[in-house]
Amino acid sequence: MRTGKPSWIFLALSGVIGAQAPLPVEGPPPSPATAPVLPSASPQAPAPASAPVKPDTTTADPKAPPQTVPAGAVDPASGSDEGFQFHPGLTFGTLTVDGKTWTRLAFTPEVGFGKLGIGFNMELFLDESQNLASKGWEFETPEQTLESVLRKVDYVRWAHPKDPFYARLGTLHGIELGRGLVASNYGNMARYPDYKLLGLHTQFNDITSLGLDLEAVVNNLQDLGNGGPFTALRAGFRPLKPSGLPLLGGLSVGFGGAYDWNQYAGLRDLDDDGCPDAVDWAPDKASVCVAPLDQSDYRNSDLFDQSQTLSVANQKADSIRRYREGDVRNRYTDSKPFAIYWVEAALPIVTTELFGLEAYSVFAKPRTSDPSTVDAGWGMIPVGAASHVGPVSGSAEYRLFNAPFQPGHFNAVYDADRARFVQGAAVTKEQSIYGLATAQDGWLQGYFAAAQWDLFQFVTLGADYSHMFPSRASQDELRAAGAKIALGKAGATLLKKISTAELYWHKDRIGLDRRPVVDAGVVRLDADGFLENSLYTQYGVRLGSQIAPGLELIVDRQTSFNVDVEGKLKKENQMRVETRFVF
DSSP states (O other): OOOOOOOOHHHHHHHHHHHHHOOOOSSSSSOOOOOOOOOOOOOOOOOOOOOOOOOSSSOOSSSSSOOOOOOOOOOTTOOSSSSEEEEEEEEEEEEEEEEEEEEEEOOOOOOEEEEEHHHHHHHHEEEEEEEEEEEEESSHHHHHHHHHHHEEHHHHHHOTTTEEEEEEEEOOOEEEGGGGSSEEEEEOOOOTTOOOOOEEEEEEEEEETEEEEEEEESSSSGGGGTTEEEEEEEEEOOOGGGTTTTTGGGOEEEEEEEEEEEEEGOOOOTTSSOOGGOOSSTTTOOOOSSSOOOHHHTTGGGGGTTSSSSHHHHHHHHHHHHHHHHHHHHHHHHHOOOOEEEEEEEEEEEEOEHHHHHEEEEEEEEOOOOOTOOOEEEEEEEEEEEEETTTEEEEEEEEEEEOOOOTOEEEEHHHSEEEETTTTEEEEEHHHHHTTOOOOEEEEEEEEEEEEETTTTEEEEEEEEEEESSTTOOOOOOOOEEEEEEOHHHHHHHHSSSSEEEEEEEEOOOOOOOOEEEETEEEEOOOOSSOOOOOOOOEEEEEEEEEETEEEEEEEEEEEEEEEETEEEEEEEEEEEEEEEEO
């Protein structure tokens, strides 16, 4: 439901709010922040990164596209827990919704006192016709009311990750499980702003004399009632901690499970009628799922019988329509669970500020349930090492897979990729990797390496590469690569007007996106090249300019790819332009 208010009211409102904000007149440019990531069509997220290599710090994943957090939110690694804090933020710009350009105004402050922090997200939308949209302000049903209320509070947190007790309710981001072999940079914002998920992430760290660690993740608490959430649990301890040994006392052992109760919960259904939007004849009307009967329906059934009364014909037509709707709903309400279980161990060897070194090992085993998939395969990192030397951090791993296995299955875009429509058919991520027709078998072994270099806070460079070699000549090699370059804080200070500049690129399953090509009248499958765009490519650019003290203009463009009904590669761009006020 939308109102026809002219867009100048919306613009005036943004000007009034902005005018009330006292802008700083001196000091370094503020750290940029962006609005939540829009849904991505990329079927594979970047391969997993190793764990942080500096003790008691957080190291960004050098291979993943930037995991953005809501504008105005405070970086947990740098937040203060002393007294009352108020960190306001305001964004105004454009974004893409269902392929159409909308305008968004959001006031996004964080209010905190001690360890408690609350991030708010008061937003208004103008649709493609510049009418004030009702998104986020719908109260016609209990479900819409709850959704609208939850959108106003972006998150509530207690403390920060790695604290003795940490909890966050709302939006989630940057979660690693199994050293990235199971979950890499996971977040629940892939389908925002279409969906606002109520996630939960909580940790108990280094409790009891054995250094017990407990961690739990739920992508959406609202799905607990319908059996659709993604959940993960992890437990770990340090068995030799009571011994006080200088090296072995830090040895940690952990285990856990990541379970998606229903991958079909990832199919977008905006009117919540049980028919996914891709097959819903009226995706904005909960009362309509399939198309009305046409002339061919009447000719091919006894509805064309002129001897029957109109009421009988209407009853039969309604019965046919309800049968078709029931068939569609039953097809997509079937549960599609998928799970990965893992065990891990880590041993910190050196933990100084200048130099750090840690060794680790992980074993992960998927569990499939779909009859169209194989319940086989596992992956492990027999030996891995993470290290840092001053501003340079890196990791190296020897990997061994019993195919089929996909590292980093749960990632930043998983909530959008857990189930997608490809050429008109619903395909789960489980099916794309472990399907009977697509799953590989046999052994694969290889390596993964990643590095990140902070050049005196002027520029940050990051790159990664993984290569898995099969045991059989008939099998495919698995390769993935990524790179990024970003302007640092010192560089932004030097350039003054440029506050943010970042380029990133990632490609998974290199050479495995084969397209039919006609060559001399013969159709053959042509593999994609290393730098050639494919179904598994994602790249983007983010630029921010300090156009006035306390006023930042941010342009964020991301490109991914999908396959249309004709089997051709289709580019999908997500574009965002916003203005951010820093009070």
